[in-house]
Amino acid sequence: MAGDARALANERLTATVATALLVLLAIEGATLLDMRRYLSVHAFVGILLVPLVALKLVTTSWRMARYYLGADEYLRRGPPHVVLRMLVAPVVVVSTVFLFGTGVARLALDQTRGQVVQLHQASFIVWVGAMSIHVLTRLSRLPAAWRRLPGRGLRVALVAGTVAAGLALAVAVLPAVDHLQDSITTHARIDGD
Secondary structure: OOHHHHHHHHHHHHHHHHHHHHHHHHHHHHHHHHHHHHHHHHHHHHHHHHHHHHHHHHHHHHHHHHHHOOOHHHHHHOOOOHHHHHHHHHHHHHHHHHHHHHHHHHHHOOOOOOHHHHHHHHHHHHHHHHHHHHHHHHHHHHHHHHOOOOOHHHHHHHHHHHHHHHHHHHHHOHHHHHHHHHHHHHHOOOOOO
């Protein structure tokens, strides 16, 4: 595969992953309307998202590394705007790691209150601001992911496989998700006396 084709393939894979993320993040966002009722859905979808978020971080890190290492095909495509590159992207990455890390910790530690929950909420506030800027500046590029170009089937299969891995992971932690939901409903006295 020629250099420019590899750079384009990475760009298309990143956009395909982003499309799947937007759909699943919309579902995750809808759970915020009533966390007491939808905490189990929120936790399940959050865990499902982990492998997909990891794939997005890998594809964007690859592009960044290739660009800064001077790969001609990435240099020709050019860098993102300096504000996105130097300010928004680092905040998106760090807040994403904190958001998902504290979400997983919250589930693993079975916490519905306390410091981990507060860190999760704080990281969400930072994340939603940075991610909004990121998405708004990239939204117009998403349709390019679905053009009929060589490798489209492979990209879709890779993303589908990543979603399937996330689904398997989310199903594996269902007992913890259920326990967390029970903890919050019992604490709120929805189920009990």
